[in-house]
Amino acid sequence: MGDKVKKLIDKLNKNKHLDREEWLTVLGEWDESDREYAADIARAVSEGVFGKKIYIRGIVEFSNVCKNDCLYCGIRRSNKNAQRYRLTDDEILMCCDEGYEYGFRTFVLQSGEDLSYSAKRIADIVSRIKKAHPDCAVTLSLGEKEYDELKLMRQAGADRYLLRHETANEEHYKKLHPSDMSFSHRMKCLEDLKSLGYQTGAGIMVGSPYQTIDCLADDMAFFESFRPEMIGIGPFLPHKDTPFCDEPKGSYELTLFLLSLCRILLPRVLLPATTALGTIRPNGREQGVLSGANVIMPNLSPTAVRKKYMLYDGKICTEDSSDECRSCIQARMKRIGYEVEISRGDFK
Ligand code: 5AD
Numbered sequence: 001m002g003d004k005v006k007k008l009i010d011k012l013n014k015n016k017h018l019d020r021e022e023w024l025t026v027l028g029e030w031d032e033s034d035r036e037y038a039a040d041i042a043r044a045v046s047e048g049v050f051g052k053k054i055y056i057r058g059i060v061e062f063s064n065v066c067k068n069d070c071l072y073c074g075i076r077r078s079n080k081n082a083q084r085y086r087l088t089d090d091e092i093l094m095c096c097d098e099g100y101e102y103g104f105r106t107f108v109l110q111s112g113e114d115l116s117y118s119a120k121r122i123a124d125i126v127s128r129i130k131k132a133h134p135d136c137a138v139t140l141s142l143g144e145k146e147y148d149e150l151k152l153m154r155q156a157g158a159d160r161y162l163l164r165h166e167t168a169n170e171e172h173y174k175k176l177h178p179s180d181m182s183f184s185h186r187m188k189c190l191e192d193l194k195s196l197g198y199q200t201g202a203g204i205m206v207g208s209p210y211q212t213i214d215c216l217a218d219d220m221a222f223f224e225s226f227r228p229e230m231i232g233i234g235p236f237l238p239h240k241d242t243p244f245c246d247e248p249k250g251s252y253e254l255t256l257f258l259l260s261l262c263r264i265l266l267p268r269v270l271l272p273a274t275t276a277l278g279t280i281r282p283n284g285r286e287q288g289v290l291s292g293a294n295v296i297m298p299n300l301s302p303t304a305v306r307k308k309y310m311l312y313d314g315k316i317c318t319e320d321s322s323d324e325c326r327s328c329i330q331a332r333m334k335r336i337g338y339e340v341e342i343s344r345g346d347f348k
């Protein structure tokens with residue numbers, strides 16, 4: 001029965017649901033022709049919703065200080081080789097102003113879990129950005145926060161929040177994080193974000209250490225039930241100064257396949273072709289778009305700090321300026337027949 005996986009992909013497209021056993025079959029038995037089959041469907045689904053438009057989001061990586069010690073992450077607190085930096089409020093604002101000139105209408109403020117930026121301080125930064133650029137969306141990606149903090153930042157005008165769940169399997173979660181971090185708190189944050197009216201992003205690394213097909217089936221079931229407005233998926237890439245330095249990279253092909261499956265499952269989801277995907281292959285982001293992704297998030301951080309925000313080895317774009325990344329993306333999209341869209345690009 002060579003068509004088993006393709007039939008299940010058709011079923012997913014029709015019903016927007018697969019049972020756990022069916023997910024296990026798809027994720028455990030797919031081959032290259034199934035991947036291409038899913039990519040063709042995903043691309044058509046994406047085109048039906050978004051046309052040939054790709055949304056861009058400018059990421060400002062404003063601090064690499066982190067109180068956490070995630071085993072996979074290059075900016076974990078135990079990494080004594082990381083040169084730590086923090087941007088001032090004015091510097092963050094300036095990055096957004098620069099981005100606005102280049103046509104960005106969404107700014108993503110991302111950092112490690114740095115306690116020196118209180119919720120109040122972030123709320124002030126968000127209101128300043130919103131005041132300067134009322135036509136823009138502000139997305140936060142600051143790690144886990146408490147309900148009242150998330151509420152304060154939401155009231156200040158933050159529209160969206162990215163918090164990858166990393167894995168929907170609690171046992172797996174424990175193997176990726178130290179014991180002072182908990183799966184239940186991460187999931188609670190995601191619930192809080194939704195209930196506060198944020199457009200909420202979840203997501204995973206593909207091929208993170210100890211990930212199994214069972215874990216991925218849990219992730220797909222989680223996406224189906226939680227229905228995030230955004231999904232961030234990239235391959236795991238090792239960082240030399242972490243406990244996972246000798247672990248293998250995640251699979252490029254499996255990452256593309258999962259992007260397609262997410263697009264088919266949730267046709268309207270905002271799905272970036274991630275920087276990690278562009279790092280594992282020179283044309284990874286283009287292939288991500290051709291597999292159903294519809295968002296690209298170029299860097300808006302000052303070039304001086306880019307090399308310091310190294311979550312994994314080999315990260316691309318650390319030598320380039322913001323306008324270079326912007327034109328690079330434009331040219332890459334044009335080459336594959338897509339166009340960069342200048343609007344907020346909300347989930348609808
Ligand atoms: N490889 C790939 N992605 C990583 N991230 C963190 N470390 C790595 C790594 N070594 C991802 C995590 C996090 C996001 C900001 O970056 O999924 O949520």
Ligand code: FES
Pocket residue numbers: 066067068069070073075076077112113143
């Ligand atoms: Fe900072 Fe993981 S090391 S959130």
